[in-house]
Amino acid sequence: DAGVTQSPTHLIKTRGQQVTLRCSPKSGHDTVSWYQQALGQGPQFIFQYYEEEERQRGNFPDRFSGHQFPNYSSELNVNALLLGDSALYLCASSPYNLNTEAFFGQGTRLTVV
Amino acid sequence: DAKTTQPPSMDCAEGRAANLPCNHSTISGNEYVYWYRQIHSQGPQYIIHGLKNNETNEMASLIITEDRKSSTLILPHATLRDTAVYYCIVRVGRNAGNMLTFGGGTRLMVKP
Numbered sequence: 711d712a713g714v715t716q717s718p719t720h721l722i723k724t725r726g727q728q729v730t731l732r733c734s735p736k737s738g739h740d741t742v743s744w745y746q747q748a749l750g751q752g753p754q755f756i757f758q759y760y761e762e763e764e765r766q767r768g769n770f771p772d773r774f775s776g777h778q779f780p781n782y783s784s785e786l787n788v789n790a791l792l793l794g795d796s797a798l799y800l801c802a803s804s805p806y807n808l809n810t811e812a813f814f815g816q817g818t819r820l821t822v823v
Numbered sequence: 824d825a826k827t828t829q830p831p832s833m834d835c836a837e838g839r840a841a842n843l844p845c846n847h848s849t850i851s852g853n854e855y856v857y858w859y860r861q862i863h864s865q866g867p868q869y870i871i872h873g874l875k876n877n878e879t880n881e882m883a884s885l886i887i888t889e890d891r892k893s894s895t896l897i898l899p900h901a902t903l904r905d906t907a908v909y910y911c912i913v914r915v916g917r918n919a920g921n922m923l924t925f926g927g928g929t930r931l932m933v934k935p
Binding site: 714743745751752753754755758766768800802811812813814815816817 | 857864865866867868869872908910922923924925926927928
């Protein structure tokens with residue numbers, strides 16, 4: 711089992727550009743959540759996808775959007791990048807209706823210059 | 824979800840028990856205590872969770888006080904590989920679909 715996989719591992723973008731990050735959940739998991747982790751801080755919840763719909767959302771502007779595909783994989787899109795969007799972006803997967811812990815990927819390190 | 828308070832950092836000698844405290848004085852009756860850890864540059868890793876009884880697994884033990892206002896994560900024989908940031912989180916229910924609210928965590932340094 712490959713676990714949760716994220717791509718790319720590192721990315722450098724210019725301020726104002728748009729970026730797409732990708733996540734493949736652990737086998738058997740149908741729910742994907744995205745987190746942003748700034749340097750030296752704990753991860754902050756962005757949103758969660760289940761059945762191809764956004765189910766919960768944290769306190770992030772609508773520049774942050776997402777998508778879930780029929781195979782449960784997910785994308786995180788960020789438009790009009792700001793320097794403050796530089797962070798580690800983490801994807802977590804879980805089965806929606808089972809009592810179990812969330813599994814995290816290794817993250818994508820985004821640097822905005 | 825209830826807010827948690829953890830010391831920002833702790834040291835532990837290799838081979839000794841590491842005891843990481845967490846205060847969650849406003850926890851509700853239906854909120855569980857979860858522990859995750861994050862080794863440098865990796866994603867968070869689940870360790871253990873509990874409601875009101877003490878719990879033990881292959882990684883650690885979780886001791887929850889009778890009033891549930893605080894808990895302690897115990898790593899019985901810390902190794903250098905246990906050096907990480909440890910997060911204590913409280914949240915409603917066990918459904919992993921619910922979001923996790925991370926605080927600052929405790930940076931545990933295991934020293935030879």
